[in-house]
Amino acid sequence: MNFNAGPAALPLAALERAQAELLDLGGTGMSVMEHSHRGKAYEAVHNEAIALTRELLNVPETYQILLLQGGASQQFATVPMNLLPQGKSADYVLTGAWSQKAYKEGKTIGTVRVAGTTEKDGKFGRIPAQSELTLDANAAYAHITSNNTIFGTQWDKFPETGSVPLVADMSSDLMWRPIDVSKFGLIYAGAQKNLGPSGLVVVIVRKDLVEGGRKDIPTIFQYRTHAENNSLYNTPPTFSVYLLRNVLDDVKKNGGLAAMEKRNRDKAKLIYDVIDARSDFYGSPVEKSARSAMNIVFTLKTPELETEFLAEAKKLKMEGLKGHRSVGGMRASTYNAVLPEWCKALADFMKAFKA
Amino acid sequence: MNFNAGPAALPLAALERAQAELLDLGGTGMSVMEHSHRGKAYEAVHNEAIALTRELLNVPETYQILLLQGGASQQFATVPMNLLPQGKSADYVLTGAWSQKAYKEGKTIGTVRVAGTTEKDGKFGRIPAQSELTLDANAAYAHITSNNTIFGTQWDKFPETGSVPLVADMSSDLMWRPIDVSKFGLIYAGAQKNLGPSGLVVVIVRKDLVEGGRKDIPTIFQYRTHAENNSLYNTPPTFSVYLLRNVLDDVKKNGGLAAMEKRNRDKAKLIYDVIDARSDFYGSPVEKSARSAMNIVFTLKTPELETEFLAEAKKLKMEGLKGHRSVGGMRASTYNAVLPEWCKALADFMKAFKA
Numbered sequence: 114m115n116f117n118a119g120p121a122a123l124p125l126a127a128l129e130r131a132q133a134e135l136l137d138l139g140g141t142g143m144s145v146m147e148h149s150h151r152g153k154a155y156e157a158v159h160n161e162a163i164a165l166t167r168e169l170l171n172v173p174e175t176y177q178i179l180l181l182q183g184g185a186s187q188q189f190a191t192v193p194m195n196l197l198p199q200g201k202s203a204d205y206v207l208t209g210a211w212s213q214k215a216y217k218e219g220k221t222i223g224t225v226r227v228a229g230t231t232e233k234d235g236k237f238g239r240i241p242a243q244s245e246l247t248l249d250a251n252a253a254y255a256h257i258t259s260n261n262t263i264f265g266t267q268w269d270k271f272p273e274t275g276s277v278p279l280v281a282d283m284s285s286d287l288m289w290r291p292i293d294v295s296k297f298g299l300i301y302a303g304a305q306k307n308l309g310p311s312g313l314v315v316v317i318v319r320k321d322l323v324e325g326g327r328k329d330i331p332t333i334f335q336y337r338t339h340a341e342n343n344s345l346y347n348t349p350p351t352f353s354v355y356l357l358r359n360v361l362d363d364v365k366k367n368g369g370l371a372a373m374e375k376r377n378r379d380k381a382k383l384i385y386d387v388i389d390a391r392s393d394f395y396g397s398p399v400e401k402s403a404r405s406a407m408n409i410v411f412t413l414k415t416p417e418l419e420t421e422f423l424a425e426a427k428k429l430k431m432e433g434l435k436g437h438r439s440v441g442g443m444r445a446s447t448y449n450a451v452l453p454e455w456c457k458a459l460a461d462f463m464k465a466f467k468a
Numbered sequence: 469m470n471f472n473a474g475p476a477a478l479p480l481a482a483l484e485r486a487q488a489e490l491l492d493l494g495g496t497g498m499s500v501m502e503h504s505h506r507g508k509a510y511e512a513v514h515n516e517a518i519a520l521t522r523e524l525l526n527v528p529e530t531y532q533i534l535l536l537q538g539g540a541s542q543q544f545a546t547v548p549m550n551l552l553p554q555g556k557s558a559d560y561v562l563t564g565a566w567s568q569k570a571y572k573e574g575k576t577i578g579t580v581r582v583a584g585t586t587e588k589d590g591k592f593g594r595i596p597a598q599s600e601l602t603l604d605a606n607a608a609y610a611h612i613t614s615n616n617t618i619f620g621t622q623w624d625k626f627p628e629t630g631s632v633p634l635v636a637d638m639s640s641d642l643m644w645r646p647i648d649v650s651k652f653g654l655i656y657a658g659a660q661k662n663l664g665p666s667g668l669v670v671v672i673v674r675k676d677l678v679e680g681g682r683k684d685i686p687t688i689f690q691y692r693t694h695a696e697n698n699s700l701y702n703t704p705p706t707f708s709v710y711l712l713r714n715v716l717d718d719v720k721k722n723g724g725l726a727a728m729e730k731r732n733r734d735k736a737k738l739i740y741d742v743i744d745a746r747s748d749f750y751g752s753p754v755e756k757s758a759r760s761a762m763n764i765v766f767t768l769k770t771p772e773l774e775t776e777f778l779a780e781a782k783k784l785k786m787e788g789l790k791g792h793r794s795v796g797g798m799r800a801s802t803y804n805a806v807l808p809e810w811c812k813a814l815a816d817f818m819k820a821f822k823a
Contacts, residue, residue, distance in 0.1 A: 128491055128499055135487040136480075142785070144483055146665040149472050150786065182537040183688070190686035195758035221686045304542055305703055310501040312537060312667045312705025331545035333538070333575045347541035348660055350667025351475055352707060356501070368718060391661050427569070430497070433504065 114455040117433035118262050118408060119285060120305040122450040125406065127309075127359035127365075145355045147242075150348050158355050159345070165361035169370055177323055179316040180354055181338065183460040185211070185284045185303040187315060189218035190282055190333050192256070192299065195326040197223040202251040204228035205270070206246060209237045209261035210439060215282060218459050219256075236440065239400035243272055254278045260286035262306075263437040265410030265444065271296055276449060278322060285407050286362065289449055290374035291363060306351065306407070307449045309360050313353035317450040320321075329418035329451055332357045351457055364449065373449055380447045380456040381406040387463045394467045396444070418441065422466055429462055469810040473617050473763060474640060474787035475660040477600065477805040481712035481721075491811065497528035497572035500710045505703050513710050514541075514700070520716035521670060524725055525642075527649050532678055534671040535699040535709055540566070540639045543669060544573035546689050547611070547635055547654065550681040552578040554605070557608040561601060561627070564592045565794060570637060574611070584609060591795065594755035598627055609633040609653055615641035618792040620765030621758040626651055633677060640762050642670065644727035644804055653677050659708065660803045661762070664715050666771065668708035701786040719804065721749045728804055735802045736761040737812040742818045743791060746811075749822045767797040774798065784817055786810075 115122040138145045141154050147153040163178050170344065172178060181187075192215075197203045205216040219225040231239045231248040247414045249253055249293035255274045260267040262285045271279065279300020287302040295302065297317040305311035316336070323336045332338050336344050363374060385404060388395040388411050396412035399405070422443065426434050436442040447456055469476040493500045496509050502792050503510040518533050527533060536542075552558045558578065560571040562585035566591045574580040584601040586594045603610055607684040610629045616638045626634065633653020649655065654673040660666035667725040671691070687693050693701050719728060740759060743750040751767035754760070766788075768774045777798065781789050791797040802811055 115498055117507075118501065118503060120503060120505060120703065123499065123561060124504050125491075128501075132487055135490065135597070136483055143470055143477065143787070146483075147470055147472065148475060150475060150666065153470075154553040182539065182705075184537065184702045187537070187688050189690050194686075203806075218686055218688065221684075229744055254679070303703065310705070310707045311505065311703040312691050312708055329576075331549075331573055333573065334544050335543050347539045348475065348658065350665070350705060352665045352710065352711075353667055353705065356707075411492040 114429070114446045114458060115433060116431060116447070116451065116455070116459070118437070118444060118446045119303070120311050121448050123309070123356070124360055124450045126363045127356060130359050131356060134318040146352050148351065149206070150345060150351055155351055157350065162346075162354050162358040162361065165358065165365060166317075169361060170294055170317070172291065172317055175320055176294060176317050177320050177340045179318065179339045180349055180357075181229040181314045181316055181339060182312065182350055184281075185282055185301060185315055186214070186312070187204065188221065188282070188301040189215040189314070191336075192254070192301070192361055193222040193225070194330045194334050195336050196278070196280070196299070196322060197225065198327055199270060201247060201251070202226055204249050204252040204255040204277070206230070206241065206255065206257045207232060207467045208240055208258055208266045209267060210258070211263070211282060211284075213256040215256060215258065215447060216335060229358050236260060236398070238264065238398050238403070238458070242267050246272060248274055248277065250277065252277045252282045254421065256280045256282070258282045260389055260407050262408050262446070263440055265399050265405045265408045267405035267407065269402070278319065278334040283447075288373075288409060289377050291370040304357060310353050313357060340359045365410055368436045376449065377406050377449065380453050381409060383456045384409050384445055384463070385449070386443040391463075391467050395463065407446060407448055409445045410436060410440070410442060410449060411464045424436065425463060425466060429458065431459060437447045469784070469786045469813060470788060471721070471800045471802070471806065471814070472785060473792070473799060473801045474658075475666050476647050476801055476803050477661045478711070479715055479718040479768045479805045480665070481718045483712060484709060485714050501707050503706065505700060505706055510706055513713050517709050517713040517716065518699075520720060521672075523674070524719060525649055526697060526707065527672055530675055531649060531672050532618070532675050532691075532695045534673065535704055535712075536669045536671055536694060537667065537718060538707055539666070539669055540637055540656060540675045541569070543637070543656040544570040545577065546691075547609070547656070548577040548580070549685045549689050550575045550656070550691050551633070551635070551677060552608045553682055554578065556606070557581055557604060557634070559604050559607040559610040561585070561588060561596065561610065562592070562611045563595055563621060564611055566618070566637060566639075567611070567613040570611060570613065591753070592616060592621065593753050593758070593760040595621055595623050603632065604631060605632065609635045611637070612637045615760055615762050617801070618795060620754050620760045620763045622762065624757070633674065639703065643725065643728075644732050644762060646725040652716065659712060662745065664712035665682060665708050667705045668712060670712075725782045728736035731808060732761050732802065732804065734762060735806065735808050738811045739764050739800055739802070739816040739818070742815045744817075746822050750818065762801060762803060764800045764802060765791060765795070765797060780821060781817060784813065786814060786817070
């Protein structure tokens with residue numbers, strides 16, 4: 114039972130499909146990894162991955178879907194490199210360690226400002242209300258981290274930024290529920306949570322932002338370079354794209370994002386209900402309205418109890434429950450591929466452990 | 469029989485190992501893709517891949533080995549971003565399309581100059597002699613492409629650049645024979661030829677260059693960021709690193725790079741001998757001293773003959789023999805994982821086709 118925060122559990126069907134055809138993609142006698150990225154066999158996979166992303170998220174035609182490398186951490190740099198011209202400023206809303214990193218990297222490139230933060234004594238236990246944000250109406254963009262893997266918080270409704278493009282790091286948030294893509298200027302997500310293996314980042318970006326992006330940066334970092342070449346400007350990470358295809362195909366076969374959202378909310382409720390019913394024993398450092406359906410953070414009363422909890426969980430073959438080293442406590446990540454029965458087993462174990 | 473230029477054939481043993489443990493890495497019950505990059509199981513793989521690179525190439529301790537993303541095309545940008553300060557210039561030797569691309573990307577970042585070119589009527593059929601190079605003794609570095617995938621040329625002996633660090637794109641050249649790493653300041657190689665799947669780039673860089681690198685660039689693009697974090701600053705492409713480990717383990721088991729070089733030279737000779745013995749039928753656009761042991765480029769007399777050649781080869785299950793669209797003709801890529809019997813079969817077919 115894999116509760117890792119990322120890289121995380123992948124759908125068994127997607128992995129089994131990869132295993133079955135690892136040496137022979139569709140009767141070609143070659144692994145997908147051995148195919149030319151300019152050949153028909155790979156191109157079909159590549160285009161299917163993009164088409165499934167568009168279909169499942171209902172991405173408007175006015176948006177480009179890019180498959181890139183370098184992870185979300187590289188997007189921390191390439192977003193301002195492309196979208197933040199000299200003389201302009203960009204807004205960052207800070208809700209955790211990843212938005213702090215994005216903000217800090219933005220500083221290396223241009224003028225960035227904090228348009229809101231929920232930091233308190235070095236921790237972030239909530240998501241700001243719209244009224245708390247001090248947004249710059251002339252900002253090049255406003256950046257949020259839509260789910261905070263480390264602190265276990267998640268934006269339920271996204272902020273209104275008027276005509277300023279909303280940019281969201283959705284690494285641990287994309288593809289677990291339907292979203293209205295048209296609310297965003299740019300969405301990026303490292304694949305290793307709900308999408309596929311690490312080494313791939315999905316970028317969904319409004320075409321006018323691509324076209325208006327800066328041209329005084331290296332070719333390889335311009336979104337237009339990849340947009341104009343269907344993400345085949347240089348060799349893409351072909352196996353990672355292939356796995357993305359397998360994962361999205363599995364999501365579709367299981368009812369798409371509406372079904373996925375119901376399943377995920379039910380999974381999270383199983384665990385949060387145990388925490389709430391035993392609040393004398395399990396602590397929740399997160400404001401209820403900000404609770405993440407992807408990363409469920411909770412604490413026990415003493416370090417000894419936490420150690421014992423992890424040891425007992427390990428005996429039950431539950432992995433990845435230790436909280437991030439920067440915040441401590443426990444964390445159960447319950448992405449799409451984490452099975453409902455694992456969440457049920459964890460909830461039952463939490464009850465038994467308290468008893 | 470996979471003669472693709474890249475992504476290319478991978479060793480069957482490396483793929484079979486991946487297939488066998490795709491759902492369960494070393495009895496952990498999880499795929500390597502599902503493991504945390506901070507966990508013991510993945511870290512062992514990661515460190516073994518780096519250690520095997522060091523061992524097989526005999527990399528001195530004064531060099532850092534980095535496992536990065538973005539391919540060689542991203543290195544075209546990050547090499548000058550790190551190593552080319554304002555007020556300095558960098559030398560580029562042009563021997564083909566990839567060195568032209570590296571030079572062009574360098575221009576977007578700083579002052580670069582051409583220190584030699586073998587271009588003639590838009591084509592590159594040879595490698596320059598040392599005497600042809602006009603090297604700047606004050607250059608920040610001198611850049612070469614050590615093997616030219618498209619034109620089928622390869623540096624046999626590398627140029628002398630004195631105290632100027634030699635930087636080499638070895639994407640289609642690394643790990644097929646022993647090299648003296650100490651001759652270089654920095655080597656980079658996209659994995660998808662002799663190393664593993666696409667989506668991974670190996671950088672071997674002198675530690676003093678890392679330390680002296682520019683600090684006024686985004687954190688994610690600084691070599692020091694990755695050097696200080698053992699290439700675990702952000703989530704690495706874990707499956708690609710795992711495959712690199714499998715491939716290098718296979719190279720080691722097959723006798724290391726000395727054995728690999730003999731095998732590769734024998735393979736290339738099989739094909740070049742047919743070309744030379746039938747020079748009234750097969751043309752070689754490459755000067756003999758510059759012939760690549762990795763990419764064997766040859767021509768036939770007419771487009772009709774070339775079409776027929778490819779059609780007959782396809783019947784024999786030979787893939788990837790069509791030359792690059794920019795130069796035409798034929799190209800057989802004979803990387804490490806291309807079996808000697810495939811090269812023998814191709815040579816035999818070439819004889820029969822002429823007959």
